[in-house]
Amino acid sequence: MSVMKRVSMMFRAKANKALDRMEDPRETLDYSYQTQLELLQKVRRGVADVATSRKRVELQINQLQQSSDKLDRQARDALGVGREDLARDALTRKAGVTSQMNDLNTQYQSLQAEEEKLTGASQRLQAKVDAFRTKKETIKATYTAAEAQTRINEAFTGISEEMGDVGLAIQRAEDKTAQMQARAGAIDELMASGALDDMVGGPHDDIQAELDRMGAGHDVDAELARMKGELSQGSGPKQIEGTDHADGASAAGTAGAVNDAQPTQASPADQPQAGDGA
Amino acid sequence: MIVRILGEGQLRIDDSATAELNELDTKLEATVERNDESAFRHALEELLSRVRAIGRPLEAGSLEPSELILPAEGATMEEVRNLLSGDGLIPG
Numbered sequence: 110m111s112v113m114k115r116v117s118m119m120f121r122a123k124a125n126k127a128l129d130r131m132e133d134p135r136e137t138l139d140y141s142y143q144t145q146l147e148l149l150q151k152v153r154r155g156v157a158d159v160a161t162s163r164k165r166v167e168l169q170i171n172q173l174q175q176s177s178d179k180l181d182r183q184a185r186d187a188l189g190v191g192r193e194d195l196a197r198d199a200l201t202r203k204a205g206v207t208s209q210m211n212d213l214n215t216q217y218q219s220l221q222a223e224e225e226k227l228t229g230a231s232q233r234l235q236a237k238v239d240a241f242r243t244k245k246e247t248i249k250a251t252y253t254a255a256e257a258q259t260r261i262n263e264a265f266t267g268i269s270e271e272m273g274d275v276g277l278a279i280q281r282a283e284d285k286t287a288q289m290q291a292r293a294g295a296i297d298e299l300m301a302s303g304a305l306d307d308m309v310g311g312p313h314d315d316i317q318a319e320l321d322r323m324g325a326g327h328d329v330d331a332e333l334a335r336m337k338g339e340l341s342q343g344s345g346p347k348q349i350e351g352t353d354h355a356d357g358a359s360a361a362g363t364a365g366a367v368n369d370a371q372p373t374q375a376s377p378a379d380q381p382q383a384g385d386g387a
Numbered sequence: 388m389i390v391r392i393l394g395e396g397q398l399r400i401d402d403s404a405t406a407e408l409n410e411l412d413t414k415l416e417a418t419v420e421r422n423d424e425s426a427f428r429h430a431l432e433e434l435l436s437r438v439r440a441i442g443r444p445l446e447a448g449s450l451e452p453s454e455l456i457l458p459a460e461g462a463t464m465e466e467v468r469n470l471l472s473g474d475g476l477i478p479g
Contacts, residue, residue, distance in 0.1 A: 111412045111413065111455075112415050112416050112457075112458070112467065112471075113455035113456060116471065117454060117455050117456035119470060120452075124452075229394075233396050233447065236447035236448050237447070237448065239448060240447075240450055241450060244450060267451050268450055270452050270453060270456070274393050277393060278393075278394050278459075
């Protein structure tokens with residue numbers, strides 16, 4: 110038989126079984142309404158749980174991103190000072206962090222999808238529960254056993270199907286959240302134990318230490334070289350270089366002044382010509 | 388005819404589409420019998436998108452039961468088998 114029909118039969122069998130348990134159909138309505146309200150609470154809690162999980166993963170992704178950026182900077186710094194070995198080390202660690210991050214991103218998207226589904230389920234259930242409450246009161250008010258029975262059965266089957274659907278959605282979300290919690294917990298543990306900290310550059314960041322050492326050494330070397338240069342060449346060339354520069358600037362200034370002044374200075378000779386031209 | 392897609396809600400579908408949906412459903416059934424997971428996913432996706440394309444969402448407050456119920460998008464064959472096994476896996 111068709112998959113679609115079989116699934117719907119399973120849902121209906123479930124509803125019928127619940128109906129059969131009740132002696133008075135009106136009792137069924139009240140009891141069912143209670144169950145519906147409980148399920149609504151449950152699905153709302155489910156939405157909140159998934160959201161909490163998702164935020165936790167989001168935080169972890171941000172932390173890993175920061176680590177990845179830092180390792181990237183370190184690799185560049187290391188290359189800048191000619192330490193390819195250190196750069197390679199940093200990039201290897203970055204690859205590890207990236208793979209963790211990709212993994213978490215996949216999980217994040219799946220949690221987000223789950224959250225949306227559950228939110229939708231919660232809204233649909235809310236609408237049906239509201240409708241059921243209205244119908245329940247109408248049926249109870251106009252109750253005559255024969256007539257009400259079918260209407261109760263129909264309303265009950267309809268809402269029961271929705272409840273089954275929502276129940277399944279909650280189960281799926283719970284499974285996903287549990288998986289995610291386990292993963293997030295493992296990563297938190299890694300971070301707490303310092304293992305990931307070491308890997309992504311915490312207080313015991315050996316790459317940074319090496320770079321700092323090299324950075325400091327580099328500065329000292331450069332300073333030394335500069336001082337040596339100054340001492341061996343004396344202060345003369347430096348002075349001249351400075352003077353040259355200043356001269357150049359003032360020369361330009363003077364030239365400008367000369368140019369500006371030129372017409373005035375030249376006027377005694379030129380002016381008659383200019384006057385002739387005009 | 389009212390069809391439910393688990394996790395998405397109910398849709399009203401014109402009875403004239405029954406034959407077409409049955410055909411897609413038979414394909415789906417065959418993949419379950421062959422135990423072919425990837426073909427199952429494909430067939431389910433095909434059936435769901437067809438239902439979404441031709442169905443109109445049921446009004447929110449409707450309490451009508453569905454004639455047909457379809458597994459949720461992305462459901463595995465195992466999940467569908469569990470749905471059909473009838474040993475109390477449908478909650479609610």
